[in-house]
Amino acid sequence: MTSNPYDEIPYASYAFPLAHIERLAMVGRLLGIPTAPPNSCTVLEIGCANGGNLLPMAVHYPDSRFLGIDLSRKQIEMARSRIEQDGLNQVEVRQQSLTDLQPEDGQFDYVIVHGVYAWVDEDVRGHVLRCCRENLAPNGIAFVSYNTKPGWNSVQSLRDLMLFHLEPMSDPHARSQEARSLLRFLRQALAETDTAYGRFVREECDLLLGQSPRYLAHDHLEDVNQPVYFLEFMEQVRGLQYLADAHLPSMHLANLGTVAARELEACSNLLLREQYMDYLTNRRFRCSLLVHPGHQVLRDLNAIDVSPFNLSADVAFDPSEIDGDEPATMTVGKVQITVTKRCEKTALTLLETEGRMPFVQLVSQVEMMMGARLSESEQGGLMHLMAQLVLADGVQLNYGPKRHQSVVGDRPEMWWYARAEALRDHTVTNLYHRAMQMSQAQCALAQLLDGTHSREELEDAAIALEQAELVALGGESLQEKLKAAELWVATQLEIFARHCYLV
Numbered sequence: 001m002t003s004n005p006y007d008e009i010p011y012a013s014y015a016f017p018l019a020h021i022e023r024l025a026m027v028g029r030l031l032g033i034p035t036a037p038p039n040s041c042t043v044l045e046i047g048c049a050n051g052g053n054l055l056p057m058a059v060h061y062p063d064s065r066f067l068g069i070d071l072s073r074k075q076i077e078m079a080r081s082r083i084e085q086d087g088l089n090q091v092e093v094r095q096q097s098l099t100d101l102q103p104e105d106g107q108f109d110y111v112i113v114h115g116v117y118a119w120v121d122e123d124v125r126g127h128v129l130r131c132c133r134e135n136l137a138p139n140g141i142a143f144v145s146y147n148t149k150p151g152w153n154s155v156q157s158l159r160d161l162m163l164f165h166l167e168p169m170s171d172p173h174a175r176s177q178e179a180r181s182l183l184r185f186l187r188q189a190l191a192e193t194d195t196a197y198g199r200f201v202r203e204e205c206d207l208l209l210g211q212s213p214r215y216l217a218h219d220h221l222e223d224v225n226q227p228v229y230f231l232e233f234m235e236q237v238r239g240l241q242y243l244a245d246a247h248l249p250s251m252h253l254a255n256l257g258t259v260a261a262r263e264l265e266a267c268s269n270l271l272l273r274e275q276y277m278d279y280l281t282n283r284r285f286r287c288s289l290l291v292h293p294g295h296q297v298l299r300d301l302n303a304i305d306v307s308p309f310n311l312s313a314d315v316a317f318d319p320s321e322i323d324g325d326e327p328a329t330m331t332v333g334k335v336q337i338t339v340t341k342r343c344e345k346t347a348l349t350l351l352e353t354e355g356r357m358p359f360v361q362l363v364s365q366v367e368m369m370m371g372a373r374l375s376e377s378e379q380g381g382l383m384h385l386m387a388q389l390v391l392a393d394g395v396q397l398n399y400g401p402k403r404h405q406s407v408v409g410d411r412p413e414m415w416w417y418a419r420a421e422a423l424r425d426h427t428v429t430n431l432y433h434r435a436m437q438m439s440q441a442q443c444a445l446a447q448l449l450d451g452t453h454s455r456e457e458l459e460d461a462a463i464a465l466e467q468a469e470l471v472a473l474g475g476e477s478l479q480e481k482l483k484a485a486e487l488w489v490a491t492q493l494e495i496f497a498r499h500c501y502l503v
């Protein structure tokens, strides 16, 4: 039996927000599919590795059922031990090939296949799509992500070079090390080459060197890595229809700029239009959502109803732009959005400061701040503005509730799952399924954030971390050292709060 490369070097699998059931449920509902609520649903993740995406998702939903399968015995053992440590009884994982999955294994509200399709051969790819069809509940959503072209055409040349250079080597650890040396060499060799190619290679080397060696070993050095054009992917899909991309703004023509948007608007074939969009953006990764063919999908993105979901603003709206009574034009990406009414400006300020609230709450808070009720037409205008901002990616829509605490308390608490992850690894998931790389010192500090330690105790711990050479606080005298520890702890807590780790 040939060895499994994922047993030799387990994958660095972590939370991927676009592959979260809250996202899938929400995109489905926005487009007219009566998706199952995340708090009472069934989920199948195919190629779940060690559960880096599946487990933090399950934590929030103890009444839903989660099944993860993966071919790699080692990774499934890792997932199983995490499930036991964290008491996640709603999750089952199996070491099994996806090619053996049968309709009898059940029908699931969500089938997630993230980062698998491009890394398996053609026959297995056929099975990925077969499972999406056969194991998907009638109102279910299948998520399939894959490397796509044209973006991967250029990355392919770097992969080719690495494979060419590593050809004589067989040990996967040594190959991954040597690949990193090669990338460092390339970075230096092309440091002063001011051509498009030179810039591209430098950027790509930086990107890859910033990833873990595990990522490089698999995503770039695996025997199979077969990117496909979007239309090629859709040609392989049988018995399911395309719903949307998991990232709706990537389908919004206005985000391409006015010239491209005007031209492509004339193209009524959705799939063809998306393929053209990929050419224009040089897209390299896709997250396609598929549903059963019977559904009537709402195809006009401008008609989506954002009101059932929580709104939050990732971009900071410049208060000088949105204050005052004059109409203000905001630029979000390539989209110009004009805000005229005072209630709209107030809403934007509120979203930025408070965040994560449903539309009705936004309206009532605006009314409170303005001391007047909003008319129906003002509410309609505000709703339209929110939908425009969601599509331009300036405002985020969220299915889940507000979970984080943005003000740091006297005895700060990090959510328990992040603390558990920080004990095992440096990639730690926040309350909204985003992963962040933490330093060893941050992971150590996280262990103390259980809501029982005072700031002084955390600052003492910081000094101990410096003695263990995990952090350099600076400061010569005791007084300076204490000040430096205070500053370091305050900075870390502010980072944890801003990135939504505190409860």
Ligand SMILES: C[S@@+](CC[C@H](N)C(=O)[O-])C[C@H]1O[C@@H](n2cnc3c(N)ncnc32)[C@H](O)[C@@H]1O
Residues within 6 Å of the ligand: 006, 011, 012, 013, 014, 046, 047, 048, 049, 050, 052, 053, 069, 070, 071, 072, 075, 096, 097, 098, 099, 113, 114, 115, 116, 119, 120, 124, 218, 219
């Ligand atoms: C690139 S990794 C992606 C892992 C994870 N989904 C993620 O994105 O973090 C590909 C995964 O697919 C799994 N895999 C490959 N062939 C498979 C098969 N035939 N059946 C089940 N899993 C398979 C591998 O073991 C590996 O864990």
